[in-house]
Amino acid sequence: MSSFKNHEKLHKGETHPLDDVLESLRYNNDDLIPAIAQQYDSGEVLMMAWMNRSSIEETLKTDRVCYWSRSRQSYWRKGESSGQVQQLKSMAFDCDGDTILLKVDQTGPACHTGRRSCFFHRVDGEQVVIDSDPIIDPQTLYS
Amino acid sequence: MSSFKNHEKLHKGETHPLDDVLESLRYNNDDLIPAIAQQYDSGEVLMMAWMNRSSIEETLKTDRVCYWSRSRQSYWRKGESSGQVQQLKSMAFDCDGDTILLKVDQTGPACHTGRRSCFFHRVDGEQVVIDSDPIIDPQTLYS
Numbered sequence: 001m002s003s004f005k006n007h008e009k010l011h012k013g014e015t016h017p018l019d020d021v022l023e024s025l026r027y028n029n030d031d032l033i034p035a036i037a038q039q040y041d042s043g044e045v046l047m048m049a050w051m052n053r054s055s056i057e058e059t060l061k062t063d064r065v066c067y068w069s070r071s072r073q074s075y076w077r078k079g080e081s082s083g084q085v086q087q088l089k090s091m092a093f094d095c096d097g098d099t100i101l102l103k104v105d106q107t108g109p110a111c112h113t114g115r116r117s118c119f120f121h122r123v124d125g126e127q128v129v130i131d132s133d134p135i136i137d138p139q140t141l142y143s
Numbered sequence: 144m145s146s147f148k149n150h151e152k153l154h155k156g157e158t159h160p161l162d163d164v165l166e167s168l169r170y171n172n173d174d175l176i177p178a179i180a181q182q183y184d185s186g187e188v189l190m191m192a193w194m195n196r197s198s199i200e201e202t203l204k205t206d207r208v209c210y211w212s213r214s215r216q217s218y219w220r221k222g223e224s225s226g227q228v229q230q231l232k233s234m235a236f237d238c239d240g241d242t243i244l245l246k247v248d249q250t251g252p253a254c255h256t257g258r259r260s261c262f263f264h265r266v267d268g269e270q271v272v273i274d275s276d277p278i279i280d281p282q283t284l285y286s
Contacts, residue, residue: 007264007273008256008281015270036179036188043186045179048242060266093271094261095254099191101262111238113151118237119244121150123203127158128236130150138151 004097018060022053026098032068033100037110040089040103046110047118049076051100056091063088065104082141084108114138147240161203165196169241175211176243180253183232183246189253190261192219194243199234206231208247225284227251257281 003024007016027033032050039046049067051059055075058066065086069076079085086104093100111118114134122131146167150159170176175193182189192210194202198218201209208229212219222228229247236243254261257277265274 004264010273012273012276015267015272016264018266018269018271021264021271034177034191036191038186038188043181045181045188045244048177048179048237091266092262092274093264093266094191095256095258095263096261097264099261101188113238115238118239118242119235120238121147121159121164121236121240123161123234123236124158126161128161128164129158130153130155131235133155 004093004095008095021093021097022056024097025053025056025093026096027052030070032070033098035067035100035102037065037086037102037104037106039106041105044117045119046086046104046106046116056100059088059102060091065102079107082108082112084110084141086110109135109141112138112141114141147236147238151238164236164240165199167240168196168236169239170195173213175213176241178210178243178245180208180229180245180247180249182249184248187260188262189229189247189249189259199243202231202245203234208245222250225251225255227253227284229253252278252284255281255284257284 031052035051036048037046052068055066055068065078067076084107086106089103109116114136115132116135120132121128174195178194179191180189195211198209198211208221208231210219228250232246252259257279258275263275264271
């Protein structure tokens with residue numbers, strides 16, 4: 001069990017060394033941990049992707065969000081090809097150390113479809129409705 | 144490849160049958176999909192947990208959020224033992240169908256530690272700081 005169990009009794013303002021916390025995060029069998037990106041001021045949840053320890057450290061060092069791409073098996077520096085970067089505002093870990101919450105300032109769309117948020121399939125009764133349109137033509141994002 | 148690729152070109156307001164979408168979600172090797180719970184009015188991200196198809200369907204039918212507990216290998220009807228239920232306000236799937244966003248009305252704390260949100264370990268330079276206290280003593284939550 002990670003040291004997160006021991007943190008539960010800590011009070012607001014108490015601290016723990018970052019290195020120890022990164023070591024005790026509960027990465028999955030692929031050494032990855034899910035990271036939620038939320039627009040820091042509006043609160044909109046933009047996307048969810050995966051990080052490994054190196055991408056967490058790079059993100060903290062550069063204040064630009066860097067994920068790990070499972071499909072490409074490589075670092076995914078958000079906005080590297082599209083220009084739609086995520087500037088890190090804050091990073092937090094959950095109670096049992098298996099999820100990250102990134103508060104970011106997202107330039108333009110977070111979604112590869114050109115939509116602001118990836119969560120555009122909303123359940124509506126027995127249907128799923130598309131609830132937003134692209135704010136940028138995706139053809140122009142990756143040209 | 145799931146049918147999600149085909150949804151990218153749909154416009155706002157266009158629909159797709161829920162059953163087909165649930166069938167084409169990209170569940171992992173354990174037949175699970177991560178679900179983010181966000182307080183619907185304040186926008187606060189409360190927690191992340193996992194759902195299978197049955198727990199998604201139960202959640203939509205009852206409007207009470209039901210996860211799948213990986214540790215207990217059973218349904219986890221949020222608040223069943225603590226009373227701290229999540230009433231579903233809306234459910235959405237992301238662009239590639241591998242993550243769910245639940246907008247909920249959370250009674251009391253979402254976190255088993257008694258804190259409102261699970262994301263209370265915030266990175267602050269070379270330290271991680273506890274940035275909230277319990278709103279309810281966890282001893283009283285599970286008695």
